[in-house]
Amino acid sequence: MSHAADNNPHTGSTRYNDSFPKIPAAALGLHDAGRLAALLQKEPATVYLKTMGQMLPDTVAHNIIGEITGSEFPDEIITVGGHLDSWDPAEGAHDDGSGCVQSIEVLRALKTIGYKPKRTIRIVLFANEENGTRGGLKYAEEARSKKEKHIFALESDEGGFTPRGFGVTMSAEHLNKLRNWLPLLTPYGISEIENGGGGSDIGPLNRDLGTPLAGLQPDSQRYFDIHHARSDVFEAVNKRELELGAVSIAALIYLVDKYGL
Amino acid sequence: MSHAADNNPHTGSTRYNDSFPKIPAAALGLHDAGRLAALLQKEPATVYLKTMGQMLPDTVAHNIIGEITGSEFPDEIITVGGHLDSWDPAEGAHDDGSGCVQSIEVLRALKTIGYKPKRTIRIVLFANEENGTRGGLKYAEEARSKKEKHIFALESDEGGFTPRGFGVTMSAEHLNKLRNWLPLLTPYGISEIENGGGGSDIGPLNRDLGTPLAGLQPDSQRYFDIHHARSDVFEAVNKRELELGAVSIAALIYLVDKYGL
Structure with a gap:
């Protein structure tokens, strides 16, 4: 453990x-x-x-969603997310405060440099990951019922540590495309893109709509020392490590938006 | 800072x-x-x-040295070290308790698996790195006066974090030899061997005797948050990260011992 x-x-x-x-x-x-x-x-x-x-009886919780609508292909949606809920021993700073902050940072960073996305980039802070994934299930259900076109989804839910790679669930063709971009991601610490990965909240998008998935893979040594424990606190998150993860995600999202998948 | x-x-x-x-x-x-x-x-x-x-006036401090004498080439010395002294705000757990523990661990690990080194593997916990490097200077001075043959020296003095690579000061030929071993080191987290690096305490060996040097390069994001501060404590060291660094060093030392440099 x-x-x-x-x-x-x-x-x-x-x-x-x-x-x-x-x-x-x-x-x-x-x-x-x-x-x-x-x-x-x-x-x-x-x-x-x-x-x-x-x-306790079930109650209502919400997915929190923000997006920049695409200028060229507004109906092609790229989802970036983390989950808002956490276990109660601590505030869940790594699981998954980090993923939430990084997702918001993707939009903030792209907006700050004045980038106008071609596609719709949608940030989702999912509800209820820890207790049934109902936020993720509902998101995929809505996508299907509205016939939305989800071209890519990425989740960060393995801690806010120094980024090492991405794990993906997608066709070999898509994976090759991502791997060709690897040299553009190495400056942020990304050294590999592995087959296998995604995230609990975006899993239903892949299962129901076939959306290609990616998950950020940070350095994994410390995660299970603090996972679901009272030590998963703000002070255990290193600002620079968190930022490197956010910028790695932003760079990949930028590439998917610019060149499609 | x-x-x-x-x-x-x-x-x-x-x-x-x-x-x-x-x-x-x-x-x-x-x-x-x-x-x-x-x-x-x-x-x-x-x-x-x-x-x-x-x-305060100068006083006497000691380099602490332990070695396994080589079975085939006992006069060819491989040095592995860290430094024993630290600044006083805390115990200097990363700077450089980690390097000391990792150096000792190299000998312990090789001994535990029953490996008999061909060359002499010498662990040195250097004195006085922080205040004049006089332990390192004395070590090189002794090596020169005893006409010792130092074929390789490695220091760990950049923190006990997840290992990422080695930085080296050596000929292009030697560097190529190390790079050929890279696939054998990647399982421990080593993904690059860069030109440039070594350590303050082993620097004089290179300057005076031309000894090829290497320094462990761990993940660098947290080091200067705790460097020379009251937060450089035992609790800031992650056991698994420390061990991965130690085993990376042990693997490289094993290769240099087995195949020479």
Whole structure:
């Protein structure tokens, strides 16, 4: 789960199989888990566990959407997103505050340099990634019902660390096109474009509409040390690393907008 | 100096030019510096500054050396090092605790897998890098006076972050040889071997004996946020990133030992 030397529990989903009784589940920190395991090696143990966890009824949440309408091909949509929701031990700065900030930064950066996109570049801060992906599912459902043409979607949801590459789900032809642009992306730290990748929230776009997907792949060493834990805080995000990820995405989006896919 | 949002002063050396008066110098955090600059834009300001800084007389410090003697060419020496001293605001975990730990780890790893080096692999934890490099100077002086044959020296002194490459100071022929090994190093994160690099402590070996040098190049985004500041602490080092650097060095040292340079 983590190489961190701390004792922070990492929360997450629990799934039940109806063939088995639904037993209570809780996340423990590594020190506590180690202590408990050592104790159980010696003798049976009884643990008193009090949790305030409860199921609340569903409520309404929103995808937050902003876009620059394309000047030449306004009906060709490029989606860039992250997700707004997070687990409650901390503010979810890397998962996925970073992806949200980077997505907004793509529009801000393109606007600031005075670039007029040919295609519609749409930023989506998805709701409910952590608890059902209903924001992503709804987005794809709307796209289908409105017969929108989604030519490319990119998500950043693997942390705001130094960018290393992109992982993609698309045809070999599309992948080759992206790989030809690689020298233009290396100045920002991108050294590879791998087959396989995308993001939970944009997955339905690919499944339902066949949209080519990409996901930012940042340096992965620290992510699961803070993932869904109380240590996933603003202070764990390095500004420069976050910016390099944002500019990597902006550069790729610029290329897809300018030359199509 | 730093992209960090904190107010930590970053200490370092002060050098005087004899043509000018020696004025007192102190390091300020970015917030304080910004506040002071804003104030001085408006009006002249008087600052009361108390510092406990003082010059103490020189004392004795030691290079700490450990080695595995070569089985075939014991007189061909490969040096791997970092420096033991650090600035006083913190323990200097990245500068250069990381380099020390990684150097020791090279010997430990090679010993653990039962590898018998052909050449002598020598780990050096250098004294006094931060205040005159006298450990490195003495090491080269001893090497010269004992007519030692130093075929390669490597230093890690740019932080214990995810490894990205090596920077080298050596002939084009040697550099080509290292670059041919690159595919063997990429699994650990090494994606380039650049001309230019080495380390302060091994510099004198190159200058005095012509020894080819290499320096580990880790991801550079965070280093100057913690460099010589109170935030350069153990907790800022990620275990997995540190280990990847150590194993990158060990792999390169293994190759130089096995095939020569």
